[in-house]
Amino acid sequence: MSTKLAPSRLGPSSIPAQAGIGLRAEHYDAVLETRPPVGWLEVHSENYFGAGGKPLDYLERIRPHYPLSLHGVGLSIGSTDPLDRQHLAKLKELIRRFEPALVSEHLSWGSVGGRYFNDLLPLPYTDEALYHLIARVAQVQDVLGRQILIENPSSYLQYIESAIPEWEFLVELAERTGCGVLLDVNNIYVSASNHGFDAGGYLRAVPRHLVREIHLAGFTVNRFDDGEILIDTHNRPVWPAVWALYRQAVQRFGPIPTLIEWDTDLPELAVLVDEVQRADAILEERHARAA
Template sequence: MFPSRPVRAQPIPTQVGIGLRPAHVAHVLEHRPAVPFFELHSENLFCAGGALWDAFDAVRRDYPVSLHGVGLSLGSADPLDPAHLAALRELMRRAEPALVSEHVCWGAIGGRHYNDLLPLPYTDEALDLMVARVAQLQDALGRRVLVENVSSYIHYTHSTMPEWEFLATLAERSGCGLLLDVNNVYVNSVNHGYDAHAFIAGIPAAAVGELHLAGFTRKQGLGGPLLIDSHDRRVDPAVWALYDYTLARLGAQPTLIEWDQDLPDFAVLEDEARLATACLDQHRPDERGLDEHHPDEHAHAGLAALAG
């Protein structure tokens, strides 16, 4: 049996949280750092108990938490895996997270998982599939979920709409929210040659429930620069600038620092969160003191504050 005292979900504040990885759990439990919220990967908690669940259970008593899925493969041609869906539903019941999220992607076909978040073609057919899958997921969980835009290194020549239009329509038709990964927007803008600001401008502010920030790796591809969403270093200055622009366009949003490989000391993540907080604070309605109909002014003000 699963032993747990009832814990009511604490709402995610409009502040900057950190993605909690197993290597940092002991530090968090010992030092109780002043982090507004933590995010954990859902699949790591598909267990009836054990050391990791006990640690998570302790964390969620002191901090708001969100759960971020990476394995449901919402956009696959295969049906959703009923065992995975049942495990996620049970985890939601037990954990009572404030936010639940997944990805706009596919990663499994024919029962084989590819250990990656693979992009979809942006077509009406793929959109209809994603609307149906997100509706199935939300019905199964009994709650609204957020879906995240993924980084990609290929594009489909038969796509009929830009990615931001696909996401906005998906949110409108399914009633889901969007987890907007600002790093992924920038990575894809370089890899596929589009305007990152146009992407942000095409996202409806009311649909956004959270933002992600992470670091990328610069490579040289056959056709020019190639950015890899590696999550193994600090946020790039270009992504900080795009984050500031995003806040100016969409308003202050809960934000998460992600770091998944070559994990640094926890203090490095706290420093990244501090930088994001300085930017976020410039865009709170009661603090920015600027005409809200001029987002470019907000962007310039926020960048100046971050640089200072």
């Protein structure tokens, strides 16, 4: 069922239903020199917002060898401040230059009153917030002239104002704007554990046709005297419970491009490739059953 798109002048133009890795500066040379067997690469868009220099030069040289996805962490799409037009213009220019197959942002906010947290902050899930997000996602897609994916975040609190389950909020947003869903299976696990909802139920609530990409990463358990909380730290391998949830996700959604994210305490590239192979094996099982 894979449709082969003509490769663009830049390199492969569609993302295969395989596992890929987040490309980080520490691995630029290793990726260029060893061309690891990963299906695709994802980068944080803002890391390439500079006007020139090494980051853009490396991406130019690596792009011909792998399909690419741009993942934004700083647009603050859920903020009630006006959208940052300059940020959006830089993203649009990056899309023009590197022709990514996928472009994604988060179901979160990161700034208010012009002050930025540079973090992914939780939204209240209310009708008002839903209408706000629908307008904002539509605005971003208009400016970029393409579909974006929206990712479910990890969260450490819920507002008493929230009246809609996150999965309903996300699905409604996607159905109303035509955006796709980037389902972060680790984030579902983390938030389900932190807020006491059923992670499997989250998966079953998301219609199959909306999911375009899956994220996997490692979390950390923080213990306090009044309880424990899972923090989405991206600094270790995927946990067994998250692999199990991923298997459920692949059973439900079919083979979907899957990203291994690792952002701090980066290991050697080979460790990421091992994680990719684990994910690929689960995707293969599903391929085999479908055949």
